[in-house]
Amino acid sequence: MSWQALWIWGDGEESPRNEWRCFRKTFDVPAQGAESASLRVSADSRYVLFVNGTQVGRGPVRSWPFEQSYDTYEVGHLLRAGEPNTIAALVLHFGVSTFYYLRGRGGLLAQLDYGTGEVGLKTDASWLTSIHNGQHSRSPRMSCQQAFAEYVDARDWDGDWMNADYDDSGWTGSVELGEVGMAPWTSMKPRDIPMLTEELIYPVRVEALAKVSTFKLSTVIDVRSVMAPGSEEHSDIVQFTGYVATTIRAGRAARATMGFLAWGECLKRFSWNGEIVGSDRFYGIMPERYVDVELKEGDNLLLIDVSTERVHHGKLNIGVYADDPAELSFVYPGAGESESAFLAVGPYDSAVNYDHKPSREVNWEDEAYKSVLGDVKGAEDLGRYAAVSKPIPLKYVAEADVFGLCVWRKDDVKLAVPAQLQNAVIPHGEAGVVPVFEGFDTEVLFDLGKEYSGYLSFEIEAEPGTVLDWYGFEYMAGEYRQQTYGLDNTVRYVTKAGRQSYSTPVRRGLRYLALNVRGASAPVKIYNVAFTQSNYPVAEVGRFECSDPLLNDIWEISRHTTKLCMEDTFVDCPAYEQTFWVGDSRNEALVSNYLYGVQDILKRCLRLVPGSKDQSPLYADQVPSGWSSVIPNWTFFWAIACKEYYEQTGDRAFAAEMYEHVRFTIEHYLQKIDENGLFNVKGWNLLDWSPIDQPNEGVVTHQNLFLAQTLRVAAEMGELSGDAEGAARYREASDRLAAAINEHLWNEEKQAYIDCIHADGRRSSVLSMQTQVVASLTGVAQGERKRRMDAYLFSTPTNFVQIGSPFMSFFYYEALAKVGGVSVILDDIRKNYGNMIRHGATTCWEQYPNFAENRANPDELTRSHCHAWSSAPAYFLGRETLGVRSLSAGWTEVEIAPVPCGLSWARGSVPHPAGGRIDVSWTADEAAGRMQLSVSYPADVSVRIKLPEGFAGEVKETKLERLV
Known part of the structure; x- marks a missing residue:
């Protein structure tokens, strides 16, 4: 079936940074002829697809933009004949290149074809669209290899937007981008593998409970995008020289701790209120470093040399803690007004480094660059660098460093896990209740039992505005947790009132899930925490x-x-x-x-x-x-x-x-x-x-x-x-x-x-x-x-x-x-x-x-x-x-030659590429030099069986006929 659908998007940037955009189309399905219907869909960068509120699939598979992949779903069973139907899609556009995606532009393509040959639906200007208003685009990159961590405020978005009866009167029409074959998706390629699995996994237990306190103020700055303009287009290694400045405003004087959880990536050195901070004042294990400073009442200037020799990611994590409960805030240090609290001085020089073609080094001896840190004693001195300074755009400044908030603890008081809280891991209708402690956050740690890869979902009941910070990591032993430095494996979810559920569209891998409940005015009830394991579909034949x-x-x-x-x-x-x-x-x-x-x-x-x-x-x-x-x-x-x-x-x-x-x-x-x-x-x-x-x-x-x-x-x-x-x-x-x-x-x-x-x-x-x-x-x-x-x-x-x-x-x-x-x-x-x-x-x-x-x-x-x-x-x-080895292309000839090496028995199976399997079971008495070996295999395979050297014994063969 030829493509009649058009690529569509919304108003605004062609390739916006970390934008989630929703699309809907309500249409009539004929009373007859829709029993067989296929829906083809693709998107840049990723989509989640719904038919009449039912999630149908995710995609597309990774592909080069010049041969963009599309998926095909059989959806006739989900359509309601003779009634209005709704197809909806959530499109996550990265707006940056990653290790598994080359930056294109935002786009959605979909076409519904009935078995009769009629086109029932196609993307065009009649599709309605809206930015996902609950999704905060100012979240940090997960890693240089991946796109963005997740921040969703449920108060600002109706989670039922994909359902047929949703009121979409406030949405606008889509913008038609062009026909199939337009750049950057110059050709379309059907998906060449099956859909991935979606298997629900539940935690095996609540591993720990604690009341905790962490940074009062935090952010992550995408320094790479600021100092290496155009680097959103690629993921190559960059170098640059330059500075980031901000003012930390304190309501009163206090002793404070500053934390940098990606030390060395974009932090060479820094000054505090004009004084260069020596390396001897830092403590902590790399890359997690801390320094204690004196906050004076009012404005405190922080000037950071963010120059780096080789970096993929290029982020700067900043966290500030003070015991005194006075307000802390980042404030713009430059002259005039700015919506941003951060000023970039530079770049003085920048370069892209390749490992397979000529590249150059930046000028590390440039006195104009080197002298800045020592010359700036106060915010007023920054004016001398106006020609090379600019406010850092808000899109590059994260609203919070959720990873840092989950990792660093001023207080960490371990508590026994109440029996009722274990209900949170048992999906049986009874809620696990997360307690609230005045002046503290509450952390609940879930153990999935082993590592999994897929999508987090949960169902909870909470007061509006409660912050749920989820953080996934792979390993812990006793009190030690291996924090995922270099990977912001977090989800921030801000609750609406009442009972609610959420399923993340962002894939992640983890074993442990730390839930930090912040700002709760009442205990949070957890009815369900689940993880959808997603992988290439395989039968465990071996x-x-x-x-x-x-x-x-x-x-x-x-x-x-x-x-x-x-x-x-x-x-x-x-x-x-x-x-x-x-x-x-x-x-x-x-x-x-x-x-x-x-x-x-x-x-x-x-x-x-x-x-x-x-x-x-x-x-x-x-x-x-x-x-x-x-x-x-x-x-x-x-x-x-x-x-x-x-x-x-x-x-x-x-x-x-x-x-x-x-x-x-x-x-x-x-x-x-x-x-x-x-x-x-x-x-x-x-x-x-x-x-x-x-x-x-x-x-x-x-x-x-x-x-x-x-x-x-x-x-x-x-x-x-x-x-x-x-x-x-x-x-x-x-x-x-x-x-x-x-x-x-x-x-x-x-x-x-x-x-x-x-x-x-x-x-x-x-x-x-x-x-x-x-x-x-x-x-x-x-x-x-x-x-x-x-x-x-x-x-x-x-x-x-x-x-x-x-x-x-x-x-x-x-x-x-x-x-x-x-x-x-x-x-x-x-x-x-x-x-x-x-x-x-x-x-x-x-x-x-x-x-x-x-x-x-x-x-x-x-x-x-x-x-x-x-x-x-x-x-x-x-x-x-087991000793199963192929002797010819396609495994038409196979050798079975076990090697016991002191084992007394072994058994198992090996898949045959043409279907079926080869089963082997043996017992060995090495002292007696005896082996009993049983094998079964497809009858059309020529099998050569060899007992180990020095062994004698019996061999039992079973040949299995293939179905024609």
């Missing part, structure tokens, strides 16, 4: 159990992590980023193959990557993204994943399709080969978080090794695609690169590959396990060198840099599996993942806690507690312990 309970627990956290990180693409984590990191997804896909067996999600991931070619022909490391960033290894892993997709599915046509894109980027990579025949590039040359020598410019050994492997992959894909000439060329290029690596990057004395050659020609003195692992895995090391590399896998020299992330462990395990090191894999899994289990993990961590450089705070075991690049055990336990 299973694993064995005689080691620790391995069972580790397999389960790997499974749950993988599921949580399957959204509309694979993502790195559900909390901090929700970003499709290209390299991460290669390993995540292999794990998913052994758990769920779904392929559409990987197929769309692989197809998204070449869309970044206009950002960089080397392809970006996360897509679609406003950050034009290149990690060469991530491109290599993408190409390898394209070949592995063919091996999983046998889809030769897809291999040929992706070969064209692989060839495009490989040709540009080959242009980076230097006079020594080595790959030499400026980029983010990452493999592991450990202190390996991987400079962002020069020859990095692990990258050269993976490029050699990728060239072989390109050759294999060329052969599959019928490009014999190209295949031969890439195979020769791989051989030449391997020879250059062995000539220039081997240290004969140390019997190891060095980490790199620096841009100045200096050979690295660093030897790392990472480099030796990759040399073994990629096959570049041959003969005696290969035997040396393999020996290191089993016995790591102590002077080598050790593996520092579960992501790198995946490659280590791959290398070990190739040389019969399954027992070493299991021991390493028990050690490192067992450490996670001992610390209460319900999902896999991003990092291992054994590297001090990874953590500034010793209590912080890892940044992200749910990271799918770490889910390796679910793959290797299925592949090695």
Whole structure:
């Protein structure tokens, strides 16, 4: 069906910052012919769709604006034949680029098609629209990777606006933007994966109750947007020099505490009433720093040097506390009137930094910039800088720092949790009552039992104007909470009178929910707190159990992590980023193959990557993204994943399709080969978080090794695609690169590959396990060198840099599996993942806690507690312990060869990509050398069964016929 609908929006800015806009259309449905009806819809940036008040779906999936995705819903069952019907949509327009969205412009597109072929409805000027008046756009960014935290005042908006009987007489007609095909959405692409799940999860208990007090005054300033004009269009790293000034007005003199909860991001130094505050006066653990100051009655000048060398986010958090209850407020320090309380001095200089193309440094020695802090002694001195000063627009100044208010405590009095308050987690009609304490806020802490990813909802009863500040975080242990610095995972909801419910449209990931009740004149009743788990729909086909309970627990956290990180693409984590990191997804896909067996999600991931070619022909490391960033290894892993997709599915046509894109980027990579025949590039040359020598410019050994492997992959894909000439060329290029690596990057004395050659020609003195692992895995090391590399896998020299992330462990395990090191894999899994289990993990961590450089705070075991690049055990336990491995493309031939490694039994299932599954169950008596093995599998699969070396026993096979 062709598009007749028009893109629509409202009056005002094309791309407003953090605007929620509501749309409605009431129309008559014919008495007959509407039983079958499909509704196609898309929006920029995200939408929630309703038909006659029923929520139908959310979308669209992330996509490049030049191939905007749209969704199709079957809605005939929701239409009321012969009656007026209402379709409504809430559109969240970001107005900034993120790591999963490129800034476009506000827009909604919808068309209802009946099964008869008639167009029943289309977006045009007849649709009514209104700004969501309860949503406060002046909330801070959640993170540089994501859009905005949430602030909704229910007193200013009717929550029933999407229902058919709502009075929309105060709304206005929509503005028609243009037909399908207009910029920036120059083509439309149907959604290529199923709708995500929506599964209600309830907290398992109220974990804690406390009466608390926090900052009296707070804000967050988007310094990046002020000091780097135009940076809303991208998410690239910026630098700038400049200052932010404000006056803190106090009703009377008092001792005060100032808090900066993003220290170092946009706070180099500052002065207080003309006096530069020395670093010795600060206390607290980075990035949370505090300083005590004297407030004088009246106006106190705060001047902050917000200059920064490299920043994505660029925010400034300010909190002020004083025991004295006198009023505190931010007041504009400049001459004249301003609606803003903040003045920007500068920028004196600003620049965008790229990691894969030339960029410049700002002028840090500019005396005009450097002298300001010492020269300004009072607000009157700011007048000398009028030529480079301007009020900071209100849209860049948050009304409150809800994150800071939830994190910092002047008072924190723990209370026993009353039994009746536990009713708040039991949806049975009885309310949990949150007590109110004079002079304090009340915090109720909910535990969901494990981490989830989705949407918060609640039903409460309160007096109007009560502030409910919700804050989600991932981890706590005893009194310690790991605060989500770098992620404002908050929702502020201001209540209307009476009983009410709310469901957030913003996705977030968390395990714990801290509710801070502020300004309550009466106890708040909580009838329901729920979390809608949302992920790519998967049946849990893969299973694993064995005689080691620790391995069972580790397999389960790997499974749950993988599921949580399957959204509309694979993502790195559900909390901090929700970003499709290209390299991460290669390993995540292999794990998913052994758990769920779904392929559409990987197929769309692989197809998204070449869309970044206009950002960089080397392809970006996360897509679609406003950050034009290149990690060469991530491109290599993408190409390898394209070949592995063919091996999983046998889809030769897809291999040929992706070969064209692989060839495009490989040709540009080959242009980076230097006079020594080595790959030499400026980029983010990452493999592991450990202190390996991987400079962002020069020859990095692990990258050269993976490029050699990728060239072989390109050759294999060329052969599959019928490009014999190209295949031969890439195979020769791989051989030449391997020879250059062995000539220039081997240290004969140390019997190891060095980490790199620096841009100045200096050979690295660093030897790392990472480099030796990759040399073994990629096959570049041959003969005696290969035997040396393999020996290191089993016995790591102590002077080598050790593996520092579960992501790198995946490659280590791959290398070990190739040389019969399954027992070493299991021991390493028990050690490192067992450490996670001992610390209460319900999902896999991003990092291992054994590297001090990874953590500034010793209590912080890892940044992200749910990271799918770490889910390796679910793959290797299925592949090695159960022993299920594919021998041919599409799994038409399969080997079942268990490796007991001291286990007395194991059983489980592995999905087959063509449908069905392979079930394996075995018991082993190692002392007697006996194994009993039972397997079942689809009858059209050729299966080769091998008992472990040194074992004899019985094998029972069951072949299952497929339905035709």
